Amino acid sequence: MKLWQKDNTEVAQRIERFTVGRDTEFDGLLARYDVQGSIAHVTMLGEVGLMTPEESATAVAALQTIAQEIEAGTFGIEPGVEDVHSQVELLLTQRIGDTGKKIHSGRSRNDQVAVDIKLFLRAQLLELRDEARTLFDLLLEQSERLKDKLLPGYTHLQVAMPSSFGLWFGAYAESLTDDLDLLATAYRLCNRNPLGSGAGYGSSFPLSRTRTTELLGFDGLHHNAVYAQMSRGKTERTVAMALAGIGATLARLSMDCCLYLSQNFGFISFPPELTTGSSIMPHKKNPDVFELIRAKGNRLQALPNELALLLTNLPSGYHRDLQLTKEILFPALDELKQCLQMAHLMLSNVEIRGGILEEEKYKYVFSVEAVNALVNQGIPFREAYRQVGNDIEAGTFGWDLSKGLHHTHEGSLGNLGTEDIRARMNEVLGAFGNRQT
Template identity: 70%
Template sequence: MKLWQKENTSTSQLIETFTVGRDKEFDLLLAPYDVQGSIAHVTMLGEVGLMEKDEAEKAVEALQQIAAEIEEGGFKIDENVEDVHSQVELLLTQRVGDIGKKIHSGRSRNDQVAVDIKLYLRAEVKAVKDEVAELFDLLLQQSEKYKNVLLPGYTHLQIAMPSSFGLWFGAYAESFVDDLEMLAAAYRITNKNPLGSGAGYGSSFPLNRRRTTELLNFASLNHNSVYAQMTRGKTEKAVAMGLSCIAATLSKLAMDCCLYMNQNFGFITFPSELTTGSSIMPHKKNPDVFELIRAKCNRIQSTPNELTLLLNNLPSGYHRDLQLTKEILFPAIEELKACLQLCRLMLTNIQVKESILLDQKYKYLFTVEAVNDLVNRGIPFREAYKQIGDDVEGGNFAFDVTKPLAHTHEGSISNLCNKEISEEMQKVLAQFD
């Protein structure tokens, strides 16, 4: 069954297989949202007189039954049915007869799939947001727990200045705040209703688009019908940009963990059951989880670029190219959620090493502390810098590493500002309500 098929016409099986591609696979993810959009559309049709009131009520009741079957896992797209939209309309027609044939009035598959994707992405963006929020909370908990455990800080992968696990965990927590700002922007773009734009040029029917916007809980609608269709692909790319920011933070965190687990660093360890071994080397505890998080998140960061290459130079209006956005973006969403969940599992079970900086190889981490001590005694900074530099070059540098570090400004070792970071996160999370 094809919504566009006419009598005495047929399509080559080869052409049909090629054009459908993997669409049915991803359409199953859209099924609950397709029914949700149809319920709103039918309700509106009944209210504006394009369906009889009792017809609309019967159609809505049958659609709600289909929605329940989808939720229970009993829904499938038949082999001879083209897509989820066709399957839903077929089921509805089988149950309520000719009433089911009326529900497409004032609607095209173009705006139908557009609203399905927006409803799906809106829900998935909120699911990703929730995963990030849980990891954020864990990072701040670990930051507070280990705030007094010092850690070498690096620039150019050379030892630089003292840091702490409190700073390290907190840095990634705050990074996720900015990442969710990007995702919140994508959420706002997604949370607009394209339904009623038809094939992209509106309809001569007296549709009430504000009513379907209300019924579907969209914050607003895409007002211009041509632009409503132009949001196909653009919405997906906006979401992909938000996901890529989260993935970038996660990838960097995973890389840090791979380094810090290395025996030459030895800053952190994990229980054996969270690492993997070697087929030949009995001593190995490999950071495979973090390596795969790093790799998967690097791939996710390529998603906006892949969508750009797909969408670039398309004129206005619908094009079949847009079908492929699903197979680019939908798996990336699932991958990112899995990476966030696994990262949370790992960091819940992290074990940090105490007294790292007592090792003599880290003594030069304290050169800036020594310079600052001289400055506090009245020596100009440039002279203090030269004096300590000469001590280092001459092999005479020494510093009491057991001396408490006086780092008190906002965002330093002794003043992590975790409360303020948490407050910033709450402001961002409120944007998803």
């Protein structure tokens, strides 16, 4: 069944297979949202007189039954049915007769799929928000718990200055704060209603787009009917940018963990059940989880570019090219959720080695501390730098760890700014409103 098919036309099977592509695979994910959109649309049709109140109520009740079947896992797209929109309308017509044929009044598959995707992505972004928030909370907890555990900081992969696990964990917590800020922007774009824009040029029916906006819980609508269609693809690309930001943070965190776990660093370790071994080297404890998070995070960073290329030079209006946004973006949502969950599992079980900076090979990490100590005694910075540099060249440099480290400015070793980072995250979360998954 095809909503557009005429009695005297038949599409060649090869053409049908090619044009449908993987759509039915991803349409299952949209089913509950297609029914939600249909319930709102049918409710509105009854209110504006395009269906009688009785017809509208009958259709809504049948749609609610289909929604229950979707939740129970008994709904499916039958062979020969083109898409989820067709399947829902087919079921409805089978169950309530000709009334079911009225639900498409004032609607096109273009705005139907657009609203389905908005609703789907809105729900997905809330799930990602919650997963990222869970990891954020863990990172801040570890930051406070390990704030006195020192490790060397690096620039150019050369030993640079003293750092701490508190500073390191806190850095990635704050990075997630910025990532969620971008996710909130994507969420706001998803939270606008394209329904009622039809094929992209509105309708002569007296629709109430404001009413469907209220019924679907959108913050507002895409006012211009042409732009409502143009938001298709733009919405997906904005979401992809947000996913790429989180992916980049996870990839960088994972790279650090791979380095710190290696024997050359040996800063951290994990229980044996969270690492893998070698088929020939019995001593190996491989960071496969972090390597895969790194790889998946890097792949997520390609999403915006892939979508941008797909959308390049498209004129206004709907084009079948947009169908491919689903197969680019939808699998990435689950992949990112899994990466966030696995990062949380691993970092919940991380073991930290103490006394790292007491090792001889890290003594030069305190060279800046020595320079600053001389400056605090009144020696000009450049002279202090020269003196310490000469000591290093002569092999006479040393630093007494018992002196401690006295870093007090905001965001330093002794002043992590944990509560400020948490307050910033709470501010960002507020941009999502009070909506729960």
